Amino acid sequence: MTATSSIRSADDEARAARRSRLRRVMRYIPLVAPVLLWAVPCWVLLYGGQHWPLPVTLTGTALFALGLVGMPFAMGRGHGRRQQDGAAIVGDTLLGTGWVLFTWSVLLGVLLRLALTLAGVGGSQDRARIVTWAVLGVSAVLLAWGYAEARRVPRVRRLDVQLPRLGAALDGTRVALITDTHYGPLDRARWSARVCEAVNALEADLVCHTGDIADGTADRRRAQAAPLGTVRATRARVYVTGNHEYYSEAQGWVDLMDELGWEPLRNRHLLLEQGGDTLVVAGVDDVTAEASGLEGHGAHLEGALDGADPDLPVLLLAHQPKFVDRAAAAGIDLQLSGHTHGGQIWPFHHLVGLDQPALAGLSHHGSRTILYTSRGTGFWGPPFRVFAPSEITLLVLRSPRRPA
Template sequence: MTETSDTPPTAGQEQEQGPRRSRLQLLMRYLPLVAPVLLWVVPGWVLLHAGQRWPLPVAAAGTALFVLGLVAMPVAMARGHGRRQQDAAAVVGDTLLGGIWVLFTWSVLLGALLRPALAAGGVGDSQDRARLVTWAVLGVSAVLLAWGFAEARRVPRVRRVEVPLERLGSGLDGTRVVLITDTHYGPLDRARWSARVCETVNTLEADLVCHTGDIADGTADRRRAQATPLGTVKASRGRVYVTGNHEYYSEAQGWVDLMDELGWEPLRNRHLVLEGGGDSLVVAGVDDVTAESSGLEGHGAHLAGALSGADPDHPVLLLAHQPKFVDRAAAHGIDLQLSGHTHGGQIWPFHYLVRLDQPAVAGLSRHGARTHLYTSRGTGFWGPPFRVFAPSEITLLVLRSTRAASSGG
């Protein structure tokens, strides 16, 4: 057993702890600067300077390209996503970011795995093996980026999921809920894509359509043309929306007002009730958890407020942008939470990093005594126009009553 003490640290201990805290603070401060350097330096070294012995013009030209990328990417990202909001620069910066992430990933993997495998198989000399690794990395990356671009730009496939809810009455068994989220209308004009997504949603004969935030990157006035097709979405019981974190980078109230104008009902810490066959379902929504630090008056995630006045015996469907809100949902006995935010990682293997911040990356999971969480991989994409091993989705959730099942209904 470890003993604890309330004795204040000595001067020597304070001196020891001080440098430790300073080093940690220094690391966190400079990580955003170090990460881009690693993203460009590692693949540059693996492809050009790890024993390939390319002719001098090849090595020099390749090195110059990596240096140019290292300089151009942060400059373009700053111009595109900073104060200037230049869409063309954002497209360049985002594309470079996605491309170098894929190149970095496969440089590390194939550099670590393929070279020893070739050596064990007696393939060529060290130079031959190094060059084979280079061509393999370039080939795999090119294929994945081309495929990932097509995946990001296509209309998402429909994913059908049945969700059993213990408290759902048999009168609402089979309720069809369509979830779209993280549309991220942005620098690449996707007005036609948006219209086709809405057409697909309308084929699903939804009772309820939900959008769980991150509509766009940019203000409502700037992205209005891309968002307008959302007004054509049809649902027999209603269309509901909650804010995501990206709304709070881009005048969130403007997006709330636009969705209201388009016929969607913003569930800002409140609820509505769906009824059918003598049974009821509470549909509640909360602002994104980042709303509290946004400085916008009246914005914040307040689950108690969202459930105020609701019958505690009725099942609750909760819309919350980020999966990590499920801790609060489970504590309140919510039956089903719908979320987005993660994009399923968007570009493999980024989902491992997402998992450090969120309790789920994609799909249906169980939390607490009765709370289900469904995390969508998102309908659109953020930033880099690629999706690699993380396809987008339009989700059709069919709610099932376990009461109906047990009675043979």
């Protein structure tokens, strides 16, 4: 076995171990997480030595109990069989609020209390009350800011990506990437239209959507997705499915995107040709497709590249970054992905990192493959983005043989 093979084998084993740990953690999350999300901040804010008046303690406890019971109930009605958008909004908002309160109750409940103690500030009750107001203040600011961040039109992130095999005639090819729009219970038709206007302003040659268009069926979210039909590209508009399509009748989304003028790259490719040089643009279904049971759906890289000249550079669309293992083994030049949302609400990115090899931005895999992971254009579930801003991405492809 060569040194390179040993390194790759060790990397594969490390990724497998991370995924195994994630599966073990995920098994218990539905039972433990709701209790922790509400019990920890309840204790830190009300029972950690503050000695609030009894009405304050009882009212606060009742609110936390309401959150503990109401969040899973509302999410069940919103995202379960009933698909009630109002309930989904309430449940998702409670989930995001609980996560922020939990995070800062833990951090400030330990670090700030320790700092106050070391500084000799007040007695234990004074320190406890300072911690309480600090947690409430920080959480309120982050939730307000995170809501504004989630609802705004994403800023454009621009970067050059050099592909050693890209022909000189294709130097400067402009690729716009949107992903994880997650049209859902909150009506974002106007937001969708403004996102499409921002994409059109980039005057891209190729526009890509790497999946998770919406939460809900194509019929239900058609009005929010309709502005995608206004997106312009000089060469092509291409789309691949994400895992959320497979929760919501994926074929309906494939058909709607085709109707809106996008080309679904379902394990197939097209060619971008310019001045005698060619770029293969390929796409695969999401890795969850095969388990969905939908006939003909599954991630098949071999099918996506079938008939393509192996000497040509390849740009691959795959929803989840973890597909890069297969892409690197096949010698793909550039993979574009989404899925991670950059963590969406800090510090959730630590859990995302257990399942995915990259969180956001450019990363290199194997001897040739470059992966770009977008933080996503929209948001899933909780209408907040905290320290994980959304993005529209413009990648300018560069050739080492660019014309003078």
